[in-house]
Amino acid sequence: MVSEFFIQEQQLSNVTRTLVKDEDGKSTFLLVGRWGTRGDALSLYAMNGELVASIRQTSFAFGSRFELYKGFEKVGVLRKILNLNADFYYIQHLHWTVLGDIKNHHYSIYQVNHNKIMEMSKATLFSGDYFSLVVTNDEDAPLCICVAAVLDYWLYNKKKHQNHKPIIGWGTC
Template sequence: METYYIKEHVLSANVRTVIKDTQDKPVYILVGRWGVKGDVLSVYSMEGDVLATVKQTTYAFPSHFDLYDKRQKVGSLGRLFSFNRDMYLVKQLNWLVLANVGKQSYRIYSLKERMMLMNKHTSFQGDYYKLSIINKDVSPICICIGAVMDYWAKNNEKNWQTVNTFLNPKPSYQSIELIRKD
């Protein structure tokens, strides 16, 4: 089992992100950006080799992402449905991703085997995501999926804030004065 740590506030941000192991040594670098169809996020080794890439193929709801392992397409990630917990499917790999966005907890399963567990982790250095991945071979792909999950969680949070502001606007000073006059 491999364990990695990624700073929470930079996982799905448009900046370079260093992924460290349990000894606080840099293992991977996550580079790319989100927001527009065709945007790409890539996991690099410390030597500069591209290990995995995730590419956004659609921007409209529901968003879809293609996953590449060393520049070869290995699957497509898309949302199955959302009820109490979100469920995603990685086609071609036959992986199922279960997401509990409220608790920021994500799990990836392949048939009956858990491939990755990603949870929020707080230390004296700040807030991190802790990724426990079954083996090093699938680590870059799992990191890409984790970045997509964080991206979707942050986008859903922004969308709900916009909807709540629209449905429950804060009363303004002028509206209170109008109520007093009536």
């Protein structure tokens, strides 16, 4: 069954509690956790308190890796594979690839056999700007939400580092 989920735009990469809502505006998931150092994790809970998915940062340096869990079972490893023209993302074990315009939050997740798993885009609603995640199979929704959070984190940090201007020269205090 195809479902659509909404995450408020300014909330996805924040170190905060983030509500994920369905197309009726009903809260369906709660995303909690933090990023930045090895071992940090985001956990996704159903509104009844059940842990449905999580993603854990396992390496922080070049070629960051994140392990994906469905419940408590490891189901995949998300890797950012650098390319000359663009970033390429691959999720081992699930055989998912992420393609599209990551910078503008318009991308899709595909299985290697070209079946679409999820499509991400931006949406403006009366209550603000949101990310819209259209997921083909409801069972994949928790993992897709975790992947979207990581991609937004990478994009946010990439922009933050591009805006940082190094201080050149010697100064005195």
